[in-house]
Amino acid sequence: MAATIKDIKEVTGLSLATISKYLNGGNLLPENRAKIEKAIEELHYEVNEMARGLVTSKSRLIGVVVFDIANVFTCTLLKYLGARFREAGYAAMICDSQNDVQVEADNIRFLIGKKVDGMIVIPVGASSAFPEPARRAGIPVVLMDRSIDGAGVDCVKVNNKETSYKAVEMLYDYGHRRIAIIGSDQELTGMERLEGCLQFLKEKNIDTPSEYLKLGRHSIEHGYNGMQELLGLEEPPTAVFMGNFEIILGAVMAVNESPLQCPADISLIGFDDLIISNLSNPRLTLVVQPLQALADSAADLLLKKIDQTSDEKKVPEPQGDLILPARIVEGNSIARLE
Amino acid sequence: MAATIKDIKEVTGLSLATISKYLNGGNLLPENRAKIEKAIEELHYEVNEMARGLVTSKSRLIGVVVFDIANVFTCTLLKYLGARFREAGYAAMICDSQNDVQVEADNIRFLIGKKVDGMIVIPVGASSAFPEPARRAGIPVVLMDRSIDGAGVDCVKVNNKETSYKAVEMLYDYGHRRIAIIGSDQELTGMERLEGCLQFLKEKNIDTPSEYLKLGRHSIEHGYNGMQELLGLEEPPTAVFMGNFEIILGAVMAVNESPLQCPADISLIGFDDLIISNLSNPRLTLVVQPLQALADSAADLLLKKIDQTSDEKKVPEPQGDLILPARIVEGNSIARLE
DNA sequence: CTGTTAGCGCATTCAA
DNA sequence: TTGAATGCGCTAACAG
Numbered sequence: 205m206a207a208t209i210k211d212i213k214e215v216t217g218l219s220l221a222t223i224s225k226y227l228n229g230g231n232l233l234p235e236n237r238a239k240i241e242k243a244i245e246e247l248h249y250e251v252n253e254m255a256r257g258l259v260t261s262k263s264r265l266i267g268v269v270v271f272d273i274a275n276v277f278t279c280t281l282l283k284y285l286g287a288r289f290r291e292a293g294y295a296a297m298i299c300d301s302q303n304d305v306q307v308e309a310d311n312i313r314f315l316i317g318k319k320v321d322g323m324i325v326i327p328v329g330a331s332s333a334f335p336e337p338a339r340r341a342g343i344p345v346v347l348m349d350r351s352i353d354g355a356g357v358d359c360v361k362v363n364n365k366e367t368s369y370k371a372v373e374m375l376y377d378y379g380h381r382r383i384a385i386i387g388s389d390q391e392l393t394g395m396e397r398l399e400g401c402l403q404f405l406k407e408k409n410i411d412t413p414s415e416y417l418k419l420g421r422h423s424i425e426h427g428y429n430g431m432q433e434l435l436g437l438e439e440p441p442t443a444v445f446m447g448n449f450e451i452i453l454g455a456v457m458a459v460n461e462s463p464l465q466c467p468a469d470i471s472l473i474g475f476d477d478l479i480i481s482n483l484s485n486p487r488l489t490l491v492v493q494p495l496q497a498l499a500d501s502a503a504d505l506l507l508k509k510i511d512q513t514s515d516e517k518k519v520p521e522p523q524g525d526l527i528l529p530a531r532i533v534e535g536n537s538i539a540r541l542e
Numbered sequence: 543m544a545a546t547i548k549d550i551k552e553v554t555g556l557s558l559a560t561i562s563k564y565l566n567g568g569n570l571l572p573e574n575r576a577k578i579e580k581a582i583e584e585l586h587y588e589v590n591e592m593a594r595g596l597v598t599s600k601s602r603l604i605g606v607v608v609f610d611i612a613n614v615f616t617c618t619l620l621k622y623l624g625a626r627f628r629e630a631g632y633a634a635m636i637c638d639s640q641n642d643v644q645v646e647a648d649n650i651r652f653l654i655g656k657k658v659d660g661m662i663v664i665p666v667g668a669s670s671a672f673p674e675p676a677r678r679a680g681i682p683v684v685l686m687d688r689s690i691d692g693a694g695v696d697c698v699k700v701n702n703k704e705t706s707y708k709a710v711e712m713l714y715d716y717g718h719r720r721i722a723i724i725g726s727d728q729e730l731t732g733m734e735r736l737e738g739c740l741q742f743l744k745e746k747n748i749d750t751p752s753e754y755l756k757l758g759r760h761s762i763e764h765g766y767n768g769m770q771e772l773l774g775l776e777e778p779p780t781a782v783f784m785g786n787f788e789i790i791l792g793a794v795m796a797v798n799e800s801p802l803q804c805p806a807d808i809s810l811i812g813f814d815d816l817i818i819s820n821l822s823n824p825r826l827t828l829v830v831q832p833l834q835a836l837a838d839s840a841a842d843l844l845l846k847k848i849d850q851t852s853d854e855k856k857v858p859e860p861q862g863d864l865i866l867p868a869r870i871v872e873g874n875s876i877a878r879l880e
Numbered sequence: 881c882t883g884t885t886a887g888c889g890c891a892t893t894c895a896a
Numbered sequence: 897t898t899g900a901a902t903g904c905g906c907t908a909a910c911a912g
Contacts, residue, residue: 209906222883228907250651258890273620279614319592460824556899559893590890595890
């Protein structure tokens with residue numbers, strides 16, 4: 205059905221090697237070059253990447269495995285990653301783990317079978333076992349957003365703890381003392397952010413009643429319920445730290461449905477901004493992750509590892525996580541208290 | 543480095559054919575089966591999909607090409623598509639066209655080279671030329687969201703025109719006569735939606751001054767500028783139809799920044815809902831596309847075409863577009879006028 | 881610069 | 897049920 209270089213050979217009378225050389229950018233006589241190009245055009249020839257990959261055992265493919273593809277955070281990273289890899293001559297093969305470690309493991313095995321040259325993984329959880337098979341297969345891996353316990357795999361992420369610390373500090377500086385947190389004690393990023401918040405509160409000797417700590421998952425539902433409960437307290441907080449994008453979505457929805465106004469009645473600060481700042485009224489004060497820088501760094505790191513792998517014939521040792529700073533972008537969702 | 547069936551042959555003493563049969567689910571003696579499984583375990587063997595694909599010229603791979611991956615609409619579809627294909631035993635290979643027809647063409651060629659069994663494409667524009675190469679390569683294609691002019695490729699989408707008609711009708715029924723549109727005359731979906739709006743207005747003999755027609759691209763910027771201009775008019779509209787997700791984002795931002803209130807001063811209805819309803823205050827009345835149904839339908843249609851292709855040895859004829867109904871979900875962003 | 885040859889890892893005949 | 901042989905489409909030596 206599809207044309208092969210053999211067909212080109214028939215048409216042009218040249219040898220397979222010459223044609224192959226043409227395809228791989230070698231030097232040949234202009235007239236031969238022209239002949240081949242003409243034949244390719246006529247036959248609608250397209251390289252069979254499978255055959256090529258079989259020989260070279262290189263796929264020029266990079267696997268990107270994400271915990272959930274229907275996630276704005278993920279998609280945005282995907283966009284930057286894809287652009288970067290494309291510039292470098294690689295194609296990205298994107299796999300969705302559907303928030304399921306089993307699917308994630310399947311994805312990794314699938315990509316190993318595809319002989320990808322490297323992988324970017326935003327893991328479902330903190331305890332996945334996939335790094336080992338990848339290492340054995342000689343495929344370098346770079347994690348994003350979430351580290352994996354003692355897996356010896358480099359991770360590119362933001363300084364969750366420090367920035368959360370600063371976020372709560374900002375609430376404090378605006379005069380808030382009754383500060384609540386809607387966050388996660390299950391996702392690793394959530395735990396890091398929580399740690400930063402709590403550390404600040406502890407350092408300032410601010411008493412945080414347990415009703416002010418809404419811990420669950422990074423989900424819209426948790427954000428919604430958490431905020432509803434907070435607003436219904438006898439002595440509600442004056443300010444709330446919201447731990448991630450989904451939590452913000454849910455929490456803001458709860459505020460919108462309540463008679464209370466932000467920031468008059470309740471001050472808000474959130475971690476992650478993706479399109480939120482377009483829609484929320486008033487504009488929320490948010491911790492913004494440098495998504496492009498994260499993606500570029502991760503891509504470059506992986507590309508470097510891929511080069512090293514092919515040079516040294518083995519996956520290079522991990523060099524430690526790469527931590528980028530997040531920054532706080534002020535809106536007007538925090539009231540100044542006396 | 544990685545183990546091959548040859549290694550298994552060495553370990554087990556069985557022939558390549560037997561091992562191959564095992565891998566493909568054939569019948570063999572339990573003891574041989576056990577031997578092979580043991581060897582696979584020890585050697586950490588993984589099938590080389592490139593080699594397998596080279597022989598079978600089947601990849602169990604479906605290419606999914608999207609115009610922009612950093613797009614909530616796209617990502618959500620991707621999620622459902624991926625789940626469906628996964629159930630059917632296919633893996634999805636996702637490519638981002640970065641809103642660039644050139645990149646799109648590269649993606650298609652790349653996927654043809656990868657010998658994907660089929661493709662889902664959400665095209666960048668309405669006039670791409672990729673269907674032809676895909677057809678020549680014997681790869682069935684299903685479009686989503688946007689048809690392509692006379693390409694003879696089936697498309698799964700919603701009834702943009704009819705639902706837009708109804709959306710404007712709803713504004714009318716609420717008593718609005720000064721109705722503006724922020725939409726697109728460049729994207730195909732935008733044109734269809736625009737057509738529906740205009741048809742209704744025409745049928746009702748409602749005069750729409752040209753200042754009320756903000757036509758550009760489906761972008762946040764266009765939504766923002768369009769709304770700002772509308773709000774600044776001498777005689778501003780009482781209601782605005784917003785043509786897609788990005789336009790809504792921009793337009794709502796403009797309203798939020800203005801002193802005007804929705805719906806007291808300006809009524810809003812928008813096409814597309816993705817997380818918007820969580821954040822906007824008041825809750826917007828929106829046209830909601832049945833994303834899961836769209837994805838499932840497209841996936842099933844493609845799967846069917848793939849089966850037909852392998853049966854009949856050629857890509858089946860197009861059967862016409864598949865149009866699903868969108869529905870309007872009421873919020874409280876439309877004021878009732880006397 | 882070009883051609884000949886061998887082989888990548890696997891599935892699939894056909895014999896046994 | 898199993899094994900030996902062949903070829904998928906291409907690249908990479910090497911020789912010319």
